[in-house]
Amino acid sequence: MSPEQRESPATERPLRLVRGDATPEEVAAVMAVLSAVSGPAPEPAPRHTSQWAARAPALRRTLSPGPGAWRASAWPR
Secondary structure, three states: OOHHHHHOHHHOOOOOOOOOOOOHHHHHHHHHHHHHHHOOOOOOOOOOOOOOOOOHHHOOOOOOOOOOHHHHHOOOO
8 A cells, every 4th residue: 555545545445456447337337236235334223221220210100180189188198
């Protein structure tokens, strides 16, 4: 590798022709097929949240008033 190629890896060619005389259009077609076959990068797996760090148990549950709920709310605890 030349020093110029080491400084800018974006100019490095991912494909090298060993034999033959391919036109730029043919090389572009091969690169398009190879990139389509490789597909997108897999998505990272979702991180598992520990139950110790979960905030859901700390939240108050919804109120469900029933018969006598107002009267019971005034009782001493």
